[in-house]
Amino acid sequence: MNVPVNRALADRMAAMMALDTTSLADGTYRQPVSDYADSAHLERERDILFRRQPLIVAASSELEKPGDFRTTDIDGVSALIVRQADGSLRAFHNVCRHRGTRVVDEESGCKPTFTCKFHAWVYGADGSLRHVPMADAFGGVDKNAHALVPLPVAERFGLVWLGPLVGPAVDIDAFLGPIAPVLADLAIDKGGVFRFLRFTEETNWKLIVDTFLELYHLRHLHAKTVGRFVDGRAMVQESHGQHGRFRAPRKSFEAVDQATLTDDLFDEHVIDVIRVFPNAIVIWNRDHVEFWTALPDRGDPDRCIVRLWLISPERNVADADRERWDKNWDITYGTVRAEDFPMARTIQKGFHGGAQDHVVFGRNEIGLHDFHAALKRAMATAGG
Ligand code: FES
Ligand SMILES: [Fe+2]
Known part of the structure; x- marks a missing residue:
């Protein structure tokens, strides 16, 4: 300093x-x-x-390399924050698009993909739905429509802000x-x-x-x-x-x-x-x-x-x-x-x-x- x-x-x-x-x-x-x-x-x-309001939820250094993630809870909302391959951060509701299970239980770690433990739907670090076992049973699930739901995230001065969870975007x-x-x-x-x-x-x-x-x-x-x-x-x-x-x-x-x-x-x-x-x-x-x-x-x-x-x-x-x-x-x-x-x-x-x-x-x-x-x-x- x-x-x-x-x-x-x-x-x-x-x-x-x-x-x-x-x-x-x-x-x-x-x-x-x-x-x-x-x-x-x-x-x-x-x-x-x-x-x-945006709230401080992490230090940037906790999310250093691609696949580094952190979960956090704000007011009952479970969020997953992941470092992307391009260095940016993305955040999602930590909620499976199949039946709603929490996808990631760990508080932090590094993973290339996130697999829901219930029926093994697989999500990429970018939140995209990558794999659905027995996909035929869902009549050919529309993967684009079942990505993890994004949340606003921002990073400044080594700190990470999440939110707002609802309402208008905040600069x-x-x-x-x-x-x-x-x-x-x-x-x-x-x-x-x-x-x-x-x-x-x-x-x-x-x-x-x-x-x-x-x-x-x-x-x-x-x-x-x-x-x-x-x-x-x-x-x-x-x-x-x-x-x-x-x-x-x-x-x-x-x-x-x-x-x-x-x-x-x-x-x-x-x-x-x-x-x-x-x-x-x-x-x-x-x-x-x-x-x-x-x-x-x-x-x-x-x-x-x-x-x-x-x-x-x-x-x-x-x-x-x-x-x-x-x-x-x-x-x-x-x-x-x-x-x-x-x-x-x-x-x-x-x-x-x-x-x-x-x-x-x-x-x-x-x-x-x-x-x-x-x-x-x-x-x-x-x-x-
Ligand atoms: S609830 Fe996640 S795969 Fe079924
Ligand atoms: Fe004190």
Whole structure:
């Protein structure tokens, strides 16, 4: 990654650190509890945010050579994404055109063709129907009319977006807009997935995203873990259309002679947290990138599906470096799992107890204002 020289940004961080403050919103923000706990609200979100928007579902490097595939589930839709011989990606409903069986069960792999396990209809990487056993029994099946059903897929900056699942096509470049150069800077396309994990959590999907959007909790909840590396003061918030971003100093920032802080050095001393609408967080953390997505688990507002990718700057981590990367994984995943998500679980439970009808975001929790205001705008625009 190459963060451009931003003297003004470094100066702003230093000034805020001296005052023990951070970017501040104009006022506090009242966030309705029902947005997290209400099934009817989730139904509107599923339609507006998850079926009608492109969503990050993979890293490009997982799909490197022709035949490399990945399956994923979005809102009950099972999708199959496959690298084509010409280098492009295609995506399909992972549903057999004979009787509807899921064609591919594996989460990832490499195959020249995909054979349905039920009656062995065979599909090509391009989704075409290649072979039907006992084809005569189908009166000479029209193969062209029985290809896998395509889904929109796009690839930018080493990330893969799937969807929208329904409704009008979305131009991915227009969708990303001002966040595009920020993502491009991360060079995710040059890296490789060190580890990927998918798990369910007993919280609303938005609480997973909320976890990453304020540093107010760092000194308290993470005093013995990431709070030792990241300062918690002086986050500098930016809105990028419906996406958002903040940068914040690591502990090491304060000790650096500011006069000598160059381009190359700057990114050593900050974290960069990028929120990609509607449900992804991409984090630059000195020597690696991690990205998280959170999706509702069908119609249950109290459950979500979380996915995490840890990206190393090189395609494949050398054996000698694995221990260091295992440590990176433990800090990334271990801390969030052991410290943050338990908070989210108790919050979600509490939402159903009737204690309050809203929660409050402080002026210092500006990333939460930015996220929830973007959701609110999208829901309002769609008539939700
Ligand atoms: S359902 Fe797939 S081959 Fe019959
Ligand atoms: Fe945290």
